[in-house]
Amino acid sequence: xxxxxxxxxxxLQAAFLALFLPVFALPFLVVVTASLATRWSGVLPSGAxxxxxxAVAHADALDALTTSVLTAVTASVLALVTGTWAAxxxxxxxxxxxxxxxxxxxxxxxxxxxGLSLLVAFSKPPFLLNGTSTIVVLAHAVLVTAFAHQSVTxxxxxxxxxxxxAAASLGASPLRVLVRVKVPLLLPSLSxxxxxxxxxxxxxxxxxxxxxxxxWVPLPVKVFAATDRGALFPGAALAVLLMxxxxxxxxxxxxxxxxxxxx
Amino acid sequence: xxTGIRFDGVTVTxxxxxxxxxxxxxxxxxxxxxxxxxxxxxxxxxxxxxAGFVEPxxxxxxxxxxxxxxxxxxxxxxxxxxxxxxxxPHMKVDANVAFGLKARKAPRAEITARVxxxxxxxxxxxxxxxxxxxxxxxxxxxVAIARALAIRPGVLLLDEPLSAxxxxxxxxxxxxxxxxxRELPDITMLYVTHDQxxxxxxxxxxxxxDSARLQDCGTPRDLYRRPRxxxxxxxxxxxxLLPVTVTADGVRLxxxxxxxxxxxxxxxxxxxxxxxxxxVGLGEGPNALRGTVAEVQWRGATHRLCVxxxxxxxxxxxxELPAPPPAGAEVTLHFAAHDAVLLPxxxxx
Amino acid sequence: MAEPVAVPDAVxxxxxxxxxxxxxPVAALGLVFLHPLALVLWQSVSPNGGGHSFAAxxxxxxxxxxxxxxxxxVLIAVGATAGALVLGFFLALVIAFVPFPGGKAIGRFIxxxxxxxxxxxxxxLLFVYGSTGMANGLxxxxxxAARGPFDFLHTPWxxxxxxxxxxxxxxxxxxxxxxxxxxxxxxxVAASLGARAPRIVxxxxxxxxxxxxxxxxxxxxxxxxxxxxxxxxxxxxxVTTLPVLVHSKAILDGDYTGACVxxxxxxxxxxxxxxxxxxxxxRMEGDRRARA
Numbered sequence: 001x002x003x004x005x006x007x008x009x010x011x012l013q014a015a016f017l018a019l020f021l022p023v024f025a026l027p028f029l030v031v032v033t034a035s036l037a038t039r040w041s042g043v044l045p046s047g048a049x050x051x052x053x054x055a056v057a058h059a060d061a062l063d064a065l066t067t068s069v070l071t072a073v074t075a076s077v078l079a080l081v082t083g084t085w086a087a088x089x090x091x092x093x094x095x096x097x098x099x100x101x102x103x104x105x106x107x108x109x110x111x112x113x114x115g116l117s118l119l120v121a122f123s124k125p126p127f128l129l130n131g132t133s134t135i136v137v138l139a140h141a142v143l144v145t146a147f148a149h150q151s152v153t154x155x156x157x158x159x160x161x162x163x164x165x166a167a168a169s170l171g172a173s174p175l176r177v178l179v180r181v182k183v184p185l186l187l188p189s190l191s192x193x194x195x196x197x198x199x200x201x202x203x204x205x206x207x208x209x210x211x212x213x214x215x216w217v218p219l220p221v222k223v224f225a226a227t228d229r230g231a232l233f234p235g236a237a238l239a240v241l242l243m244x245x246x247x248x249x250x251x252x253x254x255x256x257x258x259x260x261x262x263x
Numbered sequence: 264x265x266t267g268i269r270f271d272g273v274t275v276t277x278x279x280x281x282x283x284x285x286x287x288x289x290x291x292x293x294x295x296x297x298x299x300x301x302x303x304x305x306x307x308x309x310x311x312x313x314a315g316f317v318e319p320x321x322x323x324x325x326x327x328x329x330x331x332x333x334x335x336x337x338x339x340x341x342x343x344x345x346x347x348x349x350x351x352p353h354m355k356v357d358a359n360v361a362f363g364l365k366a367r368k369a370p371r372a373e374i375t376a377r378v379x380x381x382x383x384x385x386x387x388x389x390x391x392x393x394x395x396x397x398x399x400x401x402x403x404x405x406v407a408i409a410r411a412l413a414i415r416p417g418v419l420l421l422d423e424p425l426s427a428x429x430x431x432x433x434x435x436x437x438x439x440x441x442x443x444x445r446e447l448p449d450i451t452m453l454y455v456t457h458d459q460x461x462x463x464x465x466x467x468x469x470x471x472x473d474s475a476r477l478q479d480c481g482t483p484r485d486l487y488r489r490p491r492x493x494x495x496x497x498x499x500x501x502x503x504l505l506p507v508t509v510t511a512d513g514v515r516l517x518x519x520x521x522x523x524x525x526x527x528x529x530x531x532x533x534x535x536x537x538x539x540x541x542x543v544g545l546g547e548g549p550n551a552l553r554g555t556v557a558e559v560q561w562r563g564a565t566h567r568l569c570v571x572x573x574x575x576x577x578x579x580x581x582x583e584l585p586a587p588p589p590a591g592a593e594v595t596l597h598f599a600a601h602d603a604v605l606l607p608x609x610x611x612x
Numbered sequence: 613m614a615e616p617v618a619v620p621d622a623v624x625x626x627x628x629x630x631x632x633x634x635x636x637p638v639a640a641l642g643l644v645f646l647h648p649l650a651l652v653l654w655q656s657v658s659p660n661g662g663g664h665s666f667a668a669x670x671x672x673x674x675x676x677x678x679x680x681x682x683x684x685x686v687l688i689a690v691g692a693t694a695g696a697l698v699l700g701f702f703l704a705l706v707i708a709f710v711p712f713p714g715g716k717a718i719g720r721f722i723x724x725x726x727x728x729x730x731x732x733x734x735x736x737l738l739f740v741y742g743s744t745g746m747a748n749g750l751x752x753x754x755x756x757a758a759r760g761p762f763d764f765l766h767t768p769w770x771x772x773x774x775x776x777x778x779x780x781x782x783x784x785x786x787x788x789x790x791x792x793x794x795x796x797x798x799x800x801v802a803a804s805l806g807a808r809a810p811r812i813v814x815x816x817x818x819x820x821x822x823x824x825x826x827x828x829x830x831x832x833x834x835x836x837x838x839x840x841x842x843x844x845x846x847x848x849x850x851v852t853t854l855p856v857l858v859h860s861k862a863i864l865d866g867d868y869t870g871a872c873v874x875x876x877x878x879x880x881x882x883x884x885x886x887x888x889x890x891x892x893x894x895r896m897e898g899d900r901r902a903r904a
């Protein structure tokens with residue numbers, strides 16, 4: 001503990017709340033409240049309404065939600081498979097450092113540029129993907145692979161080598177060690193990584209703005225389109241839809257994780 | 264300029280748990296007081312209340328003639344040495360030792376002199392320019408002691424200072440601490456430990472703690488010879504604790520009458536008889552206890568006999584026997600009345 | 613490390629194909645990430661007329677819009693990073709060392725915060741400080757004026773505010789990690805030696821937190837340089853950053869070569885800083901291992 005006088009402690013806590021609440025909690029509160037408000041140009045919103053949700057509850061917005069979820073799930077699976085594979089294969093290899101650098105690179109490159117590069121690369125045969133949903137999914141997969149790879153690598157570093165050594169000394173083949181020992185032990189980290197990938201993909205806007213075809217419009221683009229034409233309140237309702245879906249999936253994943261960890 | 268310490272009914276609670284219960288203790292100026300007890304007994308809490316890191320729910324804490332209960336730690340002027348050393352890892356040894364002097368804005372020349380003096384005193388002068396991570400555990404603890412001494416505190420608090428060291432280093436450091444106290448007789452020391460050897464070796468007096476309460480307090484010799492509770496008897500040294508009943512002319516262990524003065528205890532009252540194993544003899548004598556040998560342990564210089572007497576296990580530590588009795592043999596043990604202490608029953612923690 | 617006697621056979625079988633096992637993921641990443649990036653570089657030196665030249669670079673560098681975007685990007689990124697560092701350090705310090713009920717919940721809240729998209733912050737700020745938002749509504753209501761005074765959302769200041777808000781938790785997370793490693797006994801001893809809280813923060817806490825502060829700071833700097841959603845959502849025509857310029861050149865103007873030039877500049881800037889970040893974090897890990 002850093003301060004011992006009760007008065008100083010109270011003062012610091014007050015300063016903390018004065019900074020933390022408006023800066024971090026308020027934005028979400030505001031978006032959620034606005035999505036339920038008729039008008040808001042005072043301290044409090046003017047009236048409660050579900051109109052914005054009714055407005056977004058038609059097929060268009062639900063299509064966007066489905067698009068986002070499908071994109072996020074596919075991209076997460078691709079990223080997890082690639083990232084985990086690379087992390088496992090790089091173990092003990094002399095190329096390990098190089099692989100690690102290669103796989104975190106997408107974090108350092110601006111997402112917009114990742115979008116641009118896919119546009120440049122896949123706009124002409126033999127890979128004509130421009131204007132398809134595939135190119136959006138690919139972009140998302142590239143962007144989240146880094147996170148999947150990083151968390152699996154970190155989990156592998158923490159994994160006690162005694163487990164695999166014990167399994168190997170009992171005569172298990174490397175494949176059996178992988179499937180029966182390593183993957184089950186990595187399950188909590190894998191599910192955490194899956195949750196993170198899903199959440200990041202759900203909110204991805206930068207690369208998507210470069211790539212989305214008219215028939216594959218994810219939710220963040222919809223939110224932007226709404227606010228861009230001045231429809232702030234329906235935009236807020238869409239944003240709440242996005243946050244709620246993300247939270248639900250994160251919650252489900254953390255449930256699975258606690259179960260896996262307590263086994 | 265000696266400074267004493269006084270705890271006046273200090274109570275500390277965390278939520279609904281009381282971790283220190285109306286604790287009263289006076290430490291004389293220049294005295295070494297050991298707070299001895301198992302973990303969770305409240306001894307560290309008492310030390311932290313004195314240093315100012317926990318706020319008592321009730322009671323006052325005095326250092327010298329100052330009531331420091333409301334003072335923040337940095338104004339209490341106590342030196343502190345903790346188990347994990349807590350040296351600042353990014354500072355060299357001399358900067359660690361100078362930290363307290365700089366915080367007090369001492370003049371630069373004085374800082375240099377006192378740092379040198381403190382390092383000299385702890386035998387660490389040669390290591391002034393090393394980083395803590397380059398030192399062994401024992402050396403780190405010496406630096407921590409030098410750091411605490413550099414501010415010339417009236418009171419030095421030591422919180423399990425030797426428990427992170429291995430056994431051999433520990434006895435060396437114990438002698439070192441005793442020497443430091445001889446050289447600095449004015450410093451009052453409060454020494455928290457769970458190790459009775461440390462307490463017996465170093466302390467002028469020992470305060471025995473258990474279950475958030477002060478159980479017993481006295482000189483090491485006094486506590487060892489004349490413990491006042493079962494807890495003290497079993498925590499300091501080993502003891503045979505036998506349930507007896509007070510009779511008109513002594514006490515009775517089941518069927519065996521023993522000639523032990525019962526003091527003022529009422530006839531028929533239950534009591535606990537405490538005899539140290541090394542004061543129990545083999546063979547006939549006064550206060551004879553007949554029983555069956557359950558176990559014989561050879562311990563080099565001694566033999567330990569575990570004998571079942573009237574359904575109770577009695578341990579005797581005897582000088583090495585040329586022909587120890589085998590397990591199952593019937594033997595007689597005895598002890599002198601003045602080696603036994605009668606304790607109130609049910610005072611175990 | 614000594615292997616058990618029975619294992620060498622299995623080990624040899626595993627070692628041999630290890631390099632081949634690496635091929636599929638690396639090839640996948642090469643196809644959808646490295647190769648496209650190389651094409652961006654290639655395109656930036658291949659003007660539409662054919663041949664190769666740096667003409668596109670000269671062109672783009674000469675545009676006022678590009679120089680503006682570059683300046684905006686760097687200034688906003690540096691400002692937002694500095695703001696996030698100061699705010700993040702203070703908040704993490706309080707959470708770690710001035711415990712209060714609900715502190716743990718805040719840690720979890722930060723994790724959730726990190727998984728939400730950045731543009732939500734701008735969206736919220738639009739409700740608070742927008743031209744018809746809370747703050748201006750309050751002002752016009754109180755003074756009867758036709759317009760409120762808060763009109764900074766469409767300026768670099770609005771972007772700065774949103775970026776500080778969004779990126780502060782990215783600074784806090786590594787800091788909270790570093791603080792949890794710090795022995796609280798050090799703080800206690802420092803206090804008993806006579807040091808007040810500010811001195812303890814400066815001389816004991818800060819030196820220990822410096823590596824994570826540097827690492828968190830450079831990560832945030834990179835993310836600020838690459839940030840797109842926040843700037844896009846302010847709808848500010850006056851605030852253009854490099855990522856926004858890439859988007860507008862490619863999608864609105866159809867000028868792929870120009871977009872690629874800007875992209876190359878942006879990548880160079882980000883990679884240089886990301887390299888710095890990796891160096892710092894690697895050194896930090898090394899330090900921690902050396903100390904352990």
